Amino acid sequence: MDKTIELVNSVKDIQAMPSVIVRVLNVMKKPTVSMKELGDIVMYDQSLTVKMLALVNSAYYGFSQQISSINIALSLLGMVKVKNIIVAVAMKPMMSGAGDKELWKHSIRVAAGCEYLAKLTNIMDADEAFIAGFIHDIGKMVLNIANPKMYEKVMEIVHNGECDILDAEKKYFDSDHVRTGSLLAKRWQLPILLANIVSYHHTPSLSSIPVPCNLVCTVDKLVQENFNSGLLDKDFLKTMSIDMEDVEDLRKAIMQKAELLIAELT
Numbered sequence: 001m002d003k004t005i006e007l008v009n010s011v012k013d014i015q016a017m018p019s020v021i022v023r024v025l026n027v028m029k030k031p032t033v034s035m036k037e038l039g040d041i042v043m044y045d046q047s048l049t050v051k052m053l054a055l056v057n058s059a060y061y062g063f064s065q066q067i068s069s070i071n072i073a074l075s076l077l078g079m080v081k082v083k084n085i086i087v088a089v090a091m092k093p094m095m096s097g098a099g100d101k102e103l104w105k106h107s108i109r110v111a112a113g114c115e116y117l118a119k120l121t122n123i124m125d126a127d128e129a130f131i132a133g134f135i136h137d138i139g140k141m142v143l144n145i146a147n148p149k150m151y152e153k154v155m156e157i158v159h160n161g162e163c164d165i166l167d168a169e170k171k172y173f174d175s176d177h178v179r180t181g182s183l184l185a186k187r188w189q190l191p192i193l194l195a196n197i198v199s200y201h202h203t204p205s206l207s208s209i210p211v212p213c214n215l216v217c218t219v220d221k222l223v224q225e226n227f228n229s230g231l232l233d234k235d236f237l238k239t240m241s242i243d244m245e246d247v248e249d250l251r252k253a254i255m256q257k258a259e260l261l262i263a264e265l266t
Helices: 003-010 019-029 035-043 046-056 070-077 079-095 101-121 126-135 138-146 148-159 165-173 177-187 192-200 210-222 234-239 244-265
Strands: none
Touching: 003 138, 003 177, 019 035, 019 079, 035 046, 035 070, 035 079, 046 070, 046 079, 046 244, 070 079, 079 101, 079 126, 079 244, 101 126, 101 138, 101 210, 101 244, 126 192, 126 210, 138 148, 138 165, 138 177, 148 165, 165 177, 177 192, 192 210, 210 234, 210 244, 234 244
């Protein structure tokens, strides 16, 4: 059996997408969907209700008035933002499996960074950018849950600069998070945009929709602890009208924005 298929098959905990996400995505597929339908899903989930109210009252969105009604909160945020928050909250236990909370935090940082850059540059829809950034590393869940101790070794040699993440994963797992993520994206029947992000966030030029993949790739590098500006695609930065001398300030702004969101969702 192909090693990637074997790895994904071995992880029973992530064979199915969380049910609340399935319900939300099914509702959002309807030609006409009311905020009440989305609200009903949120209101019957205590954790989601609390997180939604905390977030709508946080500095991340910066609304002027205090919001205590979930219906008002949902209408202020809008359907797509509500969907994105539900996905982020529902995926947290899965991404934090085997004690690796850093994967979820990294995904939130990339999501917040993609949203921020999309708003700044108008390179793509900001709400789509958020979910694209959040979902990009789902393949790491497979590897981490399949063998957490081995994945610790992967992260250790990457952190020490011995090799990049994909080479390290191939060394220990005979697969990598792009391959496992791509298979998971197919099984979950993710939309084409998200499936492309999962498959090509390390190789955007190979994607049929390179701009979103490039955006995720750029932010993924920007939020790394051992950030190296030399790894950024200068041509893509130029496309977004971003100068290299502004990159450090951009990184700082993204990290501040992301930490606000992490604080509200934890």
